[in-house]
Amino acid sequence: MKKIFFTLLFLFTITIFSYAQKAFVNQIINSVNIDSLMLTVKQLSGDTNIILNNQIDSITSRYADSPDVKKATAFIGQKFKSFGLTPVEQSYLNYKGYSGKNIYAYQQGTDKSNNCYIICAHYDNLPLGARNYGSDDNGSGVAAVLEAARLLSKHSLPFSIYYILFDHEELGLIGSDYWAGTHLNGDTPVLGTINIDMIAYDGNNDSVANIHISNVQQLGKNISDKLIDTDSIYNIGINLKVYTDAGPLSSDHASFWQYFMPAVLFIEDDKTGDFNPKYHTVYDRINLFNTSYYHRMAKLAIGTLAGFVSDSSHVGIKDISTQENNLVLYPNPVNNSFTIDHISGKKVLVKLISTNGEIVFEKVVITENEKLMIQLPPHFPNGLYHVLLINKESVLHKSFLKE
Numbered sequence: 001m002k003k004i005f006f007t008l009l010f011l012f013t014i015t016i017f018s019y020a021q022k023a024f025v026n027q028i029i030n031s032v033n034i035d036s037l038m039l040t041v042k043q044l045s046g047d048t049n050i051i052l053n054n055q056i057d058s059i060t061s062r063y064a065d066s067p068d069v070k071k072a073t074a075f076i077g078q079k080f081k082s083f084g085l086t087p088v089e090q091s092y093l094n095y096k097g098y099s100g101k102n103i104y105a106y107q108q109g110t111d112k113s114n115n116c117y118i119i120c121a122h123y124d125n126l127p128l129g130a131r132n133y134g135s136d137d138n139g140s141g142v143a144a145v146l147e148a149a150r151l152l153s154k155h156s157l158p159f160s161i162y163y164i165l166f167d168h169e170e171l172g173l174i175g176s177d178y179w180a181g182t183h184l185n186g187d188t189p190v191l192g193t194i195n196i197d198m199i200a201y202d203g204n205n206d207s208v209a210n211i212h213i214s215n216v217q218q219l220g221k222n223i224s225d226k227l228i229d230t231d232s233i234y235n236i237g238i239n240l241k242v243y244t245d246a247g248p249l250s251s252d253h254a255s256f257w258q259y260f261m262p263a264v265l266f267i268e269d270d271k272t273g274d275f276n277p278k279y280h281t282v283y284d285r286i287n288l289f290n291t292s293y294y295h296r297m298a299k300l301a302i303g304t305l306a307g308f309v310s311d312s313s314h315v316g317i318k319d320i321s322t323q324e325n326n327l328v329l330y331p332n333p334v335n336n337s338f339t340i341d342h343i344s345g346k347k348v349l350v351k352l353i354s355t356n357g358e359i360v361f362e363k364v365v366i367t368e369n370e371k372l373m374i375q376l377p378p379h380f381p382n383g384l385y386h387v388l389l390i391n392k393e394s395v396l397h398k399s400f401l402k403e
């Protein structure tokens with residue numbers, strides 16, 4: 001009897017621990033404001049005027065390459081500035097035949113590892129023409145990213161955040177492809193990306209939304225799990241379905257997957273017939289919004305991000321499924337450097353991850369004769385590490401002890 005009681009108490013404690021709401025996340029979710037979201041959507045789609053360079057103006061099209069899309073870029077920059085963030089315009093010139101601008105803001109985390117999370121959406125739209133709206137596709141996503149920035153920028157958080165709005169999504173995921181390619185060489189490892197593309201249409205009021213993860217290494221599963229937890233722990237009321245995609249890939253998350261960065265597409269029900277029937281037409285307007293659904297979708301995306309970036313106990317290594325393989329790593333234990341044999345592929349992204357999930361080293365290297373020699377940085381702390389070798393085909397995993 002005593003033993004049974006003890007077991008029950010233990011289970012109960014575990015349950016409380018895993019399902020407790022966190023005050024910070026709760027506060028952020030409760031601060032997501034539908035009026036703020038709707039105003040931004042109206043401003044982006046020209047339903048409401050904006051002030052740009054001290055003049056009344058209006059965004060009448062966000063078709064990539066249209067003159068007005070530049071107003072949208074400037075308007076988004078202005079929003080970031082109003083939150084105290086520094087907008088960065090990332091221009092690409094004749095990249096895969098396109099020239100355009102991503103716009104983003106980076107919020108530095110307090111954790112020195114520089115691990116980051118991304119919340120992103122594309123801001124260009126369809127159809128081609130001098131007057132279009134793109135209210136759901138993807139005014140709804142852009143407004144959610146800006147709402148995340150408005151709320152989270154007020155806080156000092158362990159993890160860094162990129163708030164990114166991509167250009168040229170509709171013409172082939174161009175902006176995100178460029179961003180992901182340039183980021184690969186950066187020093188801020190991406191632990192998760194929430195790509196938001198169309199979150200305001202729910203014609204049959206069933207509150208269904210979809211999460212798309214990758215069939216390769218289940219990239220994005222860590223984010224998918226967190227979205228599901230956040231929905232249930234904070235009673236947001238979205239009915240989530242998870243799809244594992246092999247392709248074709250319809251939004252910017254695919255640009256992250258190609259470099260094995262974990263990402264999901266978070267979207268209204270694009271699978272079972274309750275998808276915005278007017279998307280990519282001039283009738284994609286706010287009259288089709290289900291505002292209660294939109295509000296809850298934004299709460300869920302932003303609340304999930306808030307959970308990730310405020311939780312330094314989060315274990316990164318769990319995010320990446322790894323496979324056993326015939327890699328040989330020597331010497332082990334490691335002193336200052338080590339060699340790995342039997343690597344396929346010439347260009348490999350090497351990540352060293354500590355046992356508590358912190359990415360402590362990241363570098364793109366060119367291999368020679370299927371061999372790779374890694375010199376550890378000076379004063380590299382002793383301990384057990386995981387080394388991940390990431391290329392276009394696979395993620396390979398090996399552990400070593402640094403002594």
Ligand SMILES: [Zn+2]
Nearest residue numbers: 137138197198
């Ligand atoms: Zn879209």
